[in-house]
Amino acid sequence: MKKLFLLLFFMFSIFFSQAQIVDVPDPNFKAALIANGIDTSNDGEIQVSEAEDVVNINVSSANISSLEGIQSFVNLEILNCDSNILTELDLSQNPLLTILYCSYNQLANIDISQNLELIEFYASYNQLPESILTQNSNVRHVGLEGNQLDGIDLSQSTSLETIDLDSNNLLEIDLSATRGQALSYMNNPVVYINLKNGYETYSMEGTGVTTLQYICIDDTFYEINFFMNYTDILINSYCSFTPGGEFYIIEGQNTLEFDINGCDVNDNGYPFLKFNITNGSVDGSLVSNSSGLYNIPVQEGNHILTPAFENPDYFNISPPSLSVDFPTDSSPFVQDFCITPNGVRNDLEIIILSFSEPVPGFDGTYGILYKNKGNTVLSGTVEFDFNEDADYISLLYADPLEDNLSSNVLSWNFTDLEPFETREIYVSFNMNTPTDVNFPLNADDELDFTASILPNDSDETPEDNTFDLKQIVVNSFDPNDITCLEGARISPEDVGEFVHYMVRFENTGSADAINIVVSDDIDENKYDITSLLPLHGSHDFITRINGNKTEFIFENINLPFDDANNYGYLVFKIKTLQTLILGDVFENTAQIYFDFNEPIITNTYVTLVVDDNLSIGEFDQSKTKIYPNPVKDIVFIKNSNGISSLSVTDIHGRIVMQYLSKGFETERHLNLSPFESGIYFVNVHSQEKSEIIKIVKN
The missing domain is CATH 2.60.40.10 (Immunoglobulins)
Known part of the structure; x- marks a missing residue:
C-alpha cells in the first residue's frame, strides 16, 4: 500500500509540474523568450508563474512563425514582434496590452478585439484587412502603412490622434469619429479625406498624391492652419451639416x-x-x-x-x-x-421672381410671390402690370387663371391669407424676336413689370405692397446665377431699404445632387447683415449665418439631373446700409456647391446708387466731364480734383472695365471699342467723392 501511494504521488508531481509549463511550439519564439530572461528558474522552460510576471516582451527579428503560448502572458502590457514571419496573431488573452509592435510580418489576420486598453498599434507592411480597429476606442497612435488596404473603418477609434496610412490603396479616409490631428497618406490613390472631427489637424503628409480632390474640415480650423496651401483641392465643411467631434x-x-x-x-x-x-x-x-x-x-x-x-x-x-x-x-x-x-397689424408683401433671363424669341416664366407678414387674416387683390412692354411680349398663360385682364393688367382676388402664409402666381410670356417687323426685341432692351397687392390703406408698410422688376434682355444666360430683383440701379431714396436677391441653380451633372449649399459672403461695408431674411425657395432649406458668411443649406434635396426637374432657386432680402450715397456701388456674388464638387461661382451682380432723373452726363459737370457722349471708341474723363479710380458697368450691373490710378491725374481716356453698343455707367472716384455718369456706346 505504501509503494502504491509513493507511485501515485510521483506521477502526480510529474503531471503537475508539466501542467505549469507554457506550451511554446515555435522553437524560435521559445528561444527568444528565454533570451529575454523570462526563464528565471533556468530550467529551459517557461513556467506559467514566470509568464504571469512579464509585462514587456521584445522578440523582434527572431524568424518566428507562431506566437502560440503568448496567451499565458496575461499581464503583458508591451509586445514587440516586429520583423518576423507571422501570418496570424491572437492576442485575445492579453487584455492589459497597451503597446503593440508587429510590423514587417506576413499578417493576414490579427485579433485585438479584446485589447481594449491598447493605446499604440503599429502593424505596417503586413496584409491586414480593413476591419482591424473595430473595438479599440482607446487607441491613440496607429501605423498601418504598406498593407494594401482598400478601406479602413475608424468609426470606433474615438481616441485616435495620429495615423500613418502610407502605401495603401485607399480612395477615402474618414477621421470624423476620431481626434485625428496628424495624418500621413502618401502613395495612396486617395480622392476624399474627412477631417471634420472638432480637432485641429496640425500635420498632414501626402507627398506624391495627385488624386486628392476634396478635404472636409470644420470651418473653425480652415483659415488658421496649413490647409490654405491646398489651392487646387476643394476644402469646406459640407460633407455633413453638424460640427465635428462631440456636439x-x-x-x-x-x-x-x-x-x-x-x-x-x-x-x-x-x-x-x-x-x-x-x-x-x-x-x-x-x-x-x-x-x-x-x-x-x-x-x-x-x-x-x-x-x-x-x-x-x-x-x-x-x-x-x-x-x-x-x-x-x-x-x-x-x-x-x-x-x-400682439395687437392688430395688417401687413402684406409682394415680389416678382424671374425663373430665367428674357431671351428674344423664347418663353419666360415669372412668379408673383405674395405674403401676409402681419398678424391678421387678410383678403384682397393682386395685380400684375405688363402694359409698358405689352407690344414686345405675348401672354401665354397665368396659373391660377386671372380673375380679370384689362389694359394689360392681370388681377387675382384672394381670400383668407393667414399670417405668414405665402402664395404664388405664375405668368408666362413669349418674347418677340429681333426680326419682329413692328416691335423687335433685342439684347440690352429693358423689360419692366410691376406687381401690387391691395388693400394698402391700412397696411403697416405700404412701400412693400408694390414691386418693380426691371430686366435686361440677353442673348443667352448662365443657369447658375444671382440677380438683384431691383435691377442694376436704385435711387438714393431707396438706400437703407431692402433689396431682394434671387439665386438660381441647375444640376447639369450626370447624377442626382444629394445636398446643395449656396454660400454668400455679405459685404458688411454695404449691407446690414442683421437684416438678412430668407423669403422663399424651390425646395426646403435652412439658413446659417456666421459673421458675414451666409449659407443656404438644401440638405437631402436630391435634385435630379434631367432637364425637366434639375433646377432650383432661393430668394432672400437684405437692407443696404443707410450710409450709401449717390455714386456708390454694392455687389453680390454667390458660390453654389453641388455635393463635394468644386463650387460654381455665379456672376457678380452690381447695383449702382444713381438718380435716374438725371440726363446723360449731367452729374456735377463742374467737377467731372466725359466726352464725347455718345462715344464710338475712345472716351475722355476729366476731373479737376484728381481721378483715383474708374470703373465701367454695363446695364446688367456687371463691371466690364476697371482702372486704378498710380498717382495724381486729372485726365484719363478709356477705349470702349471692344464693347457692344448700348448703355454703360462710368463710376468716377475722385479724392472728394464718387460720381456715376451714364454714357451711350454706338
Whole structure:
C-alpha cells in the first residue's frame, strides 16, 4: 500500500509540474523568450508563474512563425514582434496590452478585439484587412502603412490622434469619429479625406498624391492652419451639416397660435424664424425652415438662443429666449416656441421672381410671390402690370387663371391669407424676336413689370405692397446665377431699404445632387447683415449665418439631373446700409456647391446708387466731364480734383472695365471699342467723392 501511494504521488508531481509549463511550439519564439530572461528558474522552460510576471516582451527579428503560448502572458502590457514571419496573431488573452509592435510580418489576420486598453498599434507592411480597429476606442497612435488596404473603418477609434496610412490603396479616409490631428497618406490613390472631427489637424503628409480632390474640415480650423496651401483641392465643411467631434442638439417647432387655447398640432408653423445664438464668445444666427422646424448643433458650453422677428412689435413669443448648458442638459434639448399676435397689424408683401433671363424669341416664366407678414387674416387683390412692354411680349398663360385682364393688367382676388402664409402666381410670356417687323426685341432692351397687392390703406408698410422688376434682355444666360430683383440701379431714396436677391441653380451633372449649399459672403461695408431674411425657395432649406458668411443649406434635396426637374432657386432680402450715397456701388456674388464638387461661382451682380432723373452726363459737370457722349471708341474723363479710380458697368450691373490710378491725374481716356453698343455707367472716384455718369456706346 505504501509503494502504491509513493507511485501515485510521483506521477502526480510529474503531471503537475508539466501542467505549469507554457506550451511554446515555435522553437524560435521559445528561444527568444528565454533570451529575454523570462526563464528565471533556468530550467529551459517557461513556467506559467514566470509568464504571469512579464509585462514587456521584445522578440523582434527572431524568424518566428507562431506566437502560440503568448496567451499565458496575461499581464503583458508591451509586445514587440516586429520583423518576423507571422501570418496570424491572437492576442485575445492579453487584455492589459497597451503597446503593440508587429510590423514587417506576413499578417493576414490579427485579433485585438479584446485589447481594449491598447493605446499604440503599429502593424505596417503586413496584409491586414480593413476591419482591424473595430473595438479599440482607446487607441491613440496607429501605423498601418504598406498593407494594401482598400478601406479602413475608424468609426470606433474615438481616441485616435495620429495615423500613418502610407502605401495603401485607399480612395477615402474618414477621421470624423476620431481626434485625428496628424495624418500621413502618401502613395495612396486617395480622392476624399474627412477631417471634420472638432480637432485641429496640425500635420498632414501626402507627398506624391495627385488624386486628392476634396478635404472636409470644420470651418473653425480652415483659415488658421496649413490647409490654405491646398489651392487646387476643394476644402469646406459640407460633407455633413453638424460640427465635428462631440456636439449637442437644440431643436424644436415654431408655431403661430390664433385660437387662444395654446399652441398645438392644429396650429400652423411659423416659417423662417431667425435665432441669434451666442456662447459668450462666438455669435451666429440660424433660420428655421419653411415649416418652422429648427435644429441647431452646438459644442459644449452655455448657449443663449434668442428669436429675432423682422417686426418684433407684431408678435409675442414664449419663451422669449432660451439658455441651454451642455453637457449638463440632455441632448437633444427640445424647446418649442409659441407665437401669438400682439395687437392688430395688417401687413402684406409682394415680389416678382424671374425663373430665367428674357431671351428674344423664347418663353419666360415669372412668379408673383405674395405674403401676409402681419398678424391678421387678410383678403384682397393682386395685380400684375405688363402694359409698358405689352407690344414686345405675348401672354401665354397665368396659373391660377386671372380673375380679370384689362389694359394689360392681370388681377387675382384672394381670400383668407393667414399670417405668414405665402402664395404664388405664375405668368408666362413669349418674347418677340429681333426680326419682329413692328416691335423687335433685342439684347440690352429693358423689360419692366410691376406687381401690387391691395388693400394698402391700412397696411403697416405700404412701400412693400408694390414691386418693380426691371430686366435686361440677353442673348443667352448662365443657369447658375444671382440677380438683384431691383435691377442694376436704385435711387438714393431707396438706400437703407431692402433689396431682394434671387439665386438660381441647375444640376447639369450626370447624377442626382444629394445636398446643395449656396454660400454668400455679405459685404458688411454695404449691407446690414442683421437684416438678412430668407423669403422663399424651390425646395426646403435652412439658413446659417456666421459673421458675414451666409449659407443656404438644401440638405437631402436630391435634385435630379434631367432637364425637366434639375433646377432650383432661393430668394432672400437684405437692407443696404443707410450710409450709401449717390455714386456708390454694392455687389453680390454667390458660390453654389453641388455635393463635394468644386463650387460654381455665379456672376457678380452690381447695383449702382444713381438718380435716374438725371440726363446723360449731367452729374456735377463742374467737377467731372466725359466726352464725347455718345462715344464710338475712345472716351475722355476729366476731373479737376484728381481721378483715383474708374470703373465701367454695363446695364446688367456687371463691371466690364476697371482702372486704378498710380498717382495724381486729372485726365484719363478709356477705349470702349471692344464693347457692344448700348448703355454703360462710368463710376468716377475722385479724392472728394464718387460720381456715376451714364454714357451711350454706338
